[in-house]
Amino acid sequence: MKSLLNSIKLNKMNIIKALCGFSIAISLSGCVIGRQMAGADFNQEEFSKYREAKISELRYQKAKELETKLNNTSPVKPEIQLSLNKAMLDKIGRQYINSTGWIDNVTSYVIKNMKTELNYGSALMTFSILAYNEKYNVNVDLLMDCIIGFEFKNEELLLQLEPFNITPIAKAGGLLSTTEDLIERMVQKNLGSMSTSYPPFKFPVNIKKEYILQSSKMSVRDKINMDIESLEKKVDYTINVTDISIFEDVVQVGLNLTKVEVR
Amino acid sequence: MRKLFYLALLSTLASCGGLELPKVEESKQNIDKFTIQYVELKRQLALKIGNKKQNEDVSVLIKTSVINNMMDKFANSSTNDVKMNFLQTNEIYSESKSTFGISYKNYVSIDNGMMDLNLKKVRMESNDNNKIIGLLELEGKGKVRVSGKYLAVPVSAEPEVIIYLNDQFNFETKTVNGKVYLAPEKKNVMLKTKISIKLLEWSVPFYKEVPLDVAEIIKPLELPMASQSEIYFPMPAKQFGESRLEFIPLGIELFSTSLSSTKDYLKINTNVNFKPKQQ
Numbered sequence: 178m179k180s181l182l183n184s185i186k187l188n189k190m191n192i193i194k195a196l197c198g199f200s201i202a203i204s205l206s207g208c209v210i211g212r213q214m215a216g217a218d219f220n221q222e223e224f225s226k227y228r229e230a231k232i233s234e235l236r237y238q239k240a241k242e243l244e245t246k247l248n249n250t251s252p253v254k255p256e257i258q259l260s261l262n263k264a265m266l267d268k269i270g271r272q273y274i275n276s277t278g279w280i281d282n283v284t285s286y287v288i289k290n291m292k293t294e295l296n297y298g299s300a301l302m303t304f305s306i307l308a309y310n311e312k313y314n315v316n317v318d319l320l321m322d323c324i325i326g327f328e329f330k331n332e333e334l335l336l337q338l339e340p341f342n343i344t345p346i347a348k349a350g351g352l353l354s355t356t357e358d359l360i361e362r363m364v365q366k367n368l369g370s371m372s373t374s375y376p377p378f379k380f381p382v383n384i385k386k387e388y389i390l391q392s393s394k395m396s397v398r399d400k401i402n403m404d405i406e407s408l409e410k411k412v413d414y415t416i417n418v419t420d421i422s423i424f425e426d427v428v429q430v431g432l433n434l435t436k437v438e439v440r
Numbered sequence: 441m442r443k444l445f446y447l448a449l450l451s452t453l454a455s456c457g458g459l460e461l462p463k464v465e466e467s468k469q470n471i472d473k474f475t476i477q478y479v480e481l482k483r484q485l486a487l488k489i490g491n492k493k494q495n496e497d498v499s500v501l502i503k504t505s506v507i508n509n510m511m512d513k514f515a516n517s518s519t520n521d522v523k524m525n526f527l528q529t530n531e532i533y534s535e536s537k538s539t540f541g542i543s544y545k546n547y548v549s550i551d552n553g554m555m556d557l558n559l560k561k562v563r564m565e566s567n568d569n570n571k572i573i574g575l576l577e578l579e580g581k582g583k584v585r586v587s588g589k590y591l592a593v594p595v596s597a598e599p600e601v602i603i604y605l606n607d608q609f610n611f612e613t614k615t616v617n618g619k620v621y622l623a624p625e626k627k628n629v630m631l632k633t634k635i636s637i638k639l640l641e642w643s644v645p646f647y648k649e650v651p652l653d654v655a656e657i658i659k660p661l662e663l664p665m666a667s668q669s670e671i672y673f674p675m676p677a678k679q680f681g682e683s684r685l686e687f688i689p690l691g692i693e694l695f696s697t698s699l700s701s702t703k704d705y706l707k708i709n710t711n712v713n714f715k716p717k718q719q
Binding site: 220222223224226227229230233234236237240241243244247254256257258259260261262264265268269272273276277278279282286288296297388390391392393395397399400401402403404405406407408410412414424425426427429434437438439440 | 461462463464467468470471473474475477478481482484485486488489491492493494495496497498499500501502503505506509510513514517518520521522523524525526527528529532550633648650651652653656657658659661662673675676677678679680681690705712713714
């Protein structure tokens with residue numbers, strides 16, 4: 178999500194940059210030079226196919242990594258195995274639909290849709306986002322496919338979104354309508370390299386939990402009258418995330434119980 | 441003049457921009473190559489891994505040894521897990537006698553007494569019939585104050601009492617606020633109570649089995665599955681400010697939860713609903 182927001186920030190920066198820096202140039206000298214100056218002078222079909230090829234390669238690599246992992250690790254199951262199906266991931270994704278945010282005080286966005294696709298070794302997420310800049314009256318409709326990667330590093334679980342197949346549709350009013358093509362190219366190019374510019378989302382690997390085993394009281398009025406009371410106890414335990422594997426139908430998380438303390 | 445200046449400037453800068461991209465044909469070849477490789481690998485993986493499809497949103501597989509390790513820690517954490525308070529109980533034992541035509545009754549009553557019980561064992565054993573059997577063992581030794589009459593003479597003593605419970609019961613699952621608990625099903629387990637009473641020359645053989653509802657003794661145990669009653673979703677901040685994100689609490693409701701077991705594992709299948717929470 179952080180990466181996503183950063184991407185939108187980048188998107189906005191480029192929109193603003195494009196609008197401020199090149200609107201004069203475009204009006205004076207036409208779109209081609211403006212694109213070149215913005216670094217956005219590329220063949221969109223080449224770009225699109227290049228990204229598609231990259232994702233095909235990445236999807237294959239991730240599946241290969243999964244195969245290697247399955248071959249190299251013992252078939253012993255973790256102490257606790259949590260499996261989430263695609264419907265669950267979609268339910269999580271749906272929490273974001275229609276949520277709105279702000280890139281700056283004049284640029285808002287709304288997440289219109291979010292979908293998940295699971296493959297062996299990788300997950301794909303498709304975001305549909307509408308960003309709107311009030312000042313310049315520019316709308317950018319973004320359809321962004323991202324591949325999700327997980328990595329364990331320094332007691333943290335890193336989640337990174339690698340976007341591909343970015344389809345921006347800019348709608349600028351008035352004089353700025355000539356910049357629509359430029360804005361789209363800028364967004365496409367910069368979001369394409371988002372993962373190299375922004376750090377991944379980090380989660381702790383150790384989950385500390387506590388629960389209280391309630392005290393109980395019972396009265397026995399039988400052959401012997403007695404009151405019996407068990408004492409309240411606090412149990413602290415730590416769950417360690419040891420593995421995340423993505424399969425075609427489920428995401429499996431391996432967990433081990435590393436510490437149990439009773440107080 | 442100004443237009444010419446801009447054109448010259450732009451032409452100079454233009455050489456710096458652009459992306460080096462492979463040709464469409466080259467990318468298409470790569471797409472075909474990696475797609476074919478992926479499809480083949482996917483076939484092999486599907487054979488190796490088998491069908492992992494699950495109908496429920498979340499499935500949790502827990503080794504019974506993990507739960508038993510937790511329960512062992514729990515049982516071994518102290519020796520005074522349960523407090524037992526004996527209350528006045530009249531005539532726990534009595535016998536009517538007659539000597540030389542005179543009738544009388546020997547009897548003994550409990551006045552009071554307190555003792556601690558040690559939870560020696562609480563464990564679970566699952567089997568292939570989807571029954572999760574719990575084992576409970578409690579023991580304790582202490583003293584109670586007793587009084588009564590023997591040969592019409594008032595007597596009192598403070599004999600030793602031995603309490604022992606070792607019984608089986610079944611566990612069931614309960615879901616409360618997004619958490620899954622193992623809870624004992626209602627069942628009477630027998631608390632064996634032995635008091636060695638000796639009043640003057642009278643030895644009273646007192647042994648009783650007191651039924652206790654195990655669901656009253658053992659409260660539900662939360663299963664360690666990293667579940668929460670609520671989760672804080674990182675959402676875009678609704679107002680513009682320094683923070684681009686805000687964390688919104690969402691309640692978690694589990695429904696259609698089922699429990700099954702094999703010899704070494706417990707399996708919990710459940711579905712999840714997220715519910716907005718009042719802030």
